[in-house]
Amino acid sequence: MNIALVFAGGTGIRMRTTGKPKQFIELYGKPIIIYTLEVFERHPQIDNIIVPCVAGWEKYLADLVEKFHLKKVKKIITGGVNTQESKLKALNAIRSTCKDNDIILLHDAVRPLVTEKMISDNIMCVKKYGSAVTAVPFTETGIISDNGEETQKTIIRNTLYIAKAPQSFYFKDVLRSHTLGQNMSYSITIDTVSLMTELGEKVHLVPCTTTNIKITTPEDYYIFKALVDLKESRDIFGM
Template identity: 35%
Template sequence: MIFAAILAGGIGSRMHMADMPKQFLPLGDKPIVIHTLEKFVLCPRFDQIYIGVHADWLGHMENLIEKYLPQEKERITVVCGGADRNGTILNVVSCIESRFGQDEENIIVTHDSVRPFVSMRMIEENIDAAIEYGAVDTVTPAVDTIVVSENGEIISDIPERNKMYQGQTPQSFRISILKRLYGSLNDDEKKILTDACKICVVRDYPVHLVEGAVTNLKITTPGDYRIAQAMAGGVKVD
């Protein structure tokens, strides 16, 4: 079975624009998170779509689904988010297994709720690659030179740009692999996790790459929000 996990547990601390998490801000005629959900609803391969939300906003999320996607209520499940993105993913996994049981071949496609311009091509390629390889990340080649600084004051290294990529989402996994690798980490290793793919990297499990797009914008800052508003006004994504 194939499941989606939309990660909407954040509170948008870097936005400083509203008294609500950024995923609930309007983008055109509907909230950002609804734009994102609509992309996943359009993919018939998902058996169930989960969305992890901060406990204080569960009711609000359910009301949005009732308003904008009432015909999909049976296919979308709202769950309480965790302390971080990996905690939210694990909460979703727990809900999946309590309802559908455990299966070594089950796939989970995780995606940031504030990346509303994800394309169907990216979603489909994530599903296919996760089935084939077990772990996959969506990336774009680095355009600018990447500069490393150990102390934030002077340059420590400048890696070869042709080896550098910028990570996006979706990130997709065979659930059994993700659980096994996460369960093998100690507390110190868990503290350095930046995303779900880092779980695999820490344990030397190969993560396959899927091509993302610069249009697959993550809305994090007020500047991102303004760009997204312009894109929602008519920019076509692949």
Template identity: 40%
Template structure:
């Protein structure tokens, strides 16, 4: 079974949207989170979804699922204090239901521009190598500093990649490292960071274009314009 674990438990402080969390901001009458879920809803290889949601927004979220015909969500789980905690909550909700060799695609609820091909490639790569980390080549130089003052190293640009999502794993593997981190009090930046910390080899999948994460107002406006461009292409063929 292939499960999309979508975490949408953040409040979006950088979006300056105090009344509405960023994942529930609407574009053309549809919440950003629903745009994201639709990719998994209509993908033939995805069997179900587990969504981690802000506790106070769960009932409203259920209404959105009904309104937009999202049927693959089997579990809605309250979010944690951090993204790490939210993912752990989602994985815990799968215990007793998921098999060790089930594939889990962990994805940001505010990353709505993934493609069917990217989802399929994540699944194929997990089956071949055991995991799949969606990445994008860095377009600018990355500088490494140990003290935030002196630049200690400038890696080759050809070796630099930006981790994105989905980040996909066999359920037993990802549950194991999150359990270990929990027992040791360690919290990761993301799942790729956690797997690397515990010595796991990781394998890359090249990201689709425009796989942005909506965290700031500029990201919202970019997504809105990309939606307009997509609609024009479908209607007018331009």
């Protein structure tokens, strides 16, 4: 099986909203998380979707899943106090039904511009190499500064990539890594590919477009809106 774990545990402090967590903010009457879930729902290779949800919003999400007819969402669980805990809780929640070589795709609820191709490429990459991290080349000059005031070093940008999502692995490998990650610092284990790399694993890169953004600020929301509007214009006018 191919299982998507779509994490909706954030509260969205940087979004500066006073009500809903960022994943439930709407665009044209549809919450951001639904845009995300619909891509996985439509993908023919995705069998099940599991959603770790911010505490107190589980029923709200369940109602949305029903309203938008998302049949592949099999479980909504309460997320942990941080990303690492949410991932381990989600993996343990499917432990009794997963086989070692089931493919797990980890994705952010607030990354709604994931495409069918990105999902397909992740699945194919895991089958070929055993792992996948969706990534884009770094296009700016990288600067290291210990104090935030002066440069200590610049980094050659053609060696740098920005890790995005999905990040995909065989179930046995990602469960083992996140179990080991309980004894490591939170700063290291917040991201699965960072955890895997810290544990000495090689993770294969899967290219994606720069539009695969994570919505964490109001500016991100308006970029998302512009990209949705552009796609709609292309669909209508054949642009």
